[in-house]
Amino acid sequence: MTKHALISASFLLFGFVILFFSLRSSSVDLLQEPTAHDQQPLAKLFSGDVLPGNPLYALRMVSDRARLMTARSSQQKKRTYLEYSKARFHTAQTLLERNELMLASSTLAKGLIYVGKAVGIEEGVENDAPHNTDDIHAMDSILREYHVTLLRIKPLYRDADRVFLDQLLSYEESLQNSVQSFISRE
Template identity: 25%
Template sequence: MLKKFIPVLAVLGFAAAILFISIFRMSASAKPSFAAASLKFNVSSPSVTPSFEPTQTPVPKSNYYLVYPGMLPDQPLYKLKMIRDKIWLALTSGSLKRSEVLLLFADKRVGAGDVLIKGNKVDLGLTTLTKGIKYFERAVTEINSAKQKGMQTEEMVSKLQNASLKYEEVLTDLQEQVGSESKTYLENLVKLIKDIQTNLLTS
């Protein structure tokens, strides 16, 4: 009688062993899945660290309008224009009048430099802009001299201030259209303009 149950018991034991092994494998495979799920949760919920990017101070806009530059330095007859300007300045007497003429020359050079750089003549444009800022610096020197002589200079000082803001605006806009080396050059010109502004306001 007992012999009849031995095969049955063997089959049941074998089935139980298979069931146990299957359960063990499932539990073992479930652990990595849980870990992966936990990892996925952690990655999908990173801690956010606020970042602060430096912002550039916007250049104040000026309602000052540059005069039409006329003949440009890359044109054949431009040298005649330079000779004319030198004669014009030599014949102008008085610090206030000379300041006005020098500002006109500065306006024309800054306007011409702007046109040249936008026309892809960057080197010539930078040279022309530099000459314009130098003329502007001389205009400020003349107006400071007029102040010391007791002349009425308020209107001209205001005009020079507005012009300097316009120059700064033009040069800052041009920085987006040139390479890194030329951009640095323009940045230095802007610094020079700011120094001249300080000289204008403190003298």
């Protein structure tokens, strides 16, 4: 067996092990009839209801990566980034309700990175080319939600952790400035 084949086989085996334990630990009983809430065992995975810490979360990340890699155009990729950013925002809200502050802040950071990638794609549009106003306003709306949430949760953190939130706020404000420049060009 070649080294490449051995590596491929080990990754495949690792994937099956993750899938096995994920399905085993899920709350869905595969022998029961599916209900309206759970039409299939992995329904929660693709609906975005899986939170960090759940074994299925890794599969959700893999499916997200696959969707990004198969996006046909930069516009489709930008919209996918915005969709992911919204999903991360809602995940962070759920984590905040559960008082999981560190997971919430890292989830907010990932969501802001997704918005940043969408803004980067929009910045790549030539100045004389028309910008997609729906996408720009979606970016603006998402960033406003992030800003309010970051300001709301900042007092909940210790001083050392607030530095991270200050960095997130600074990054969010720079993204907001870029989006406002797009809006002013309309």
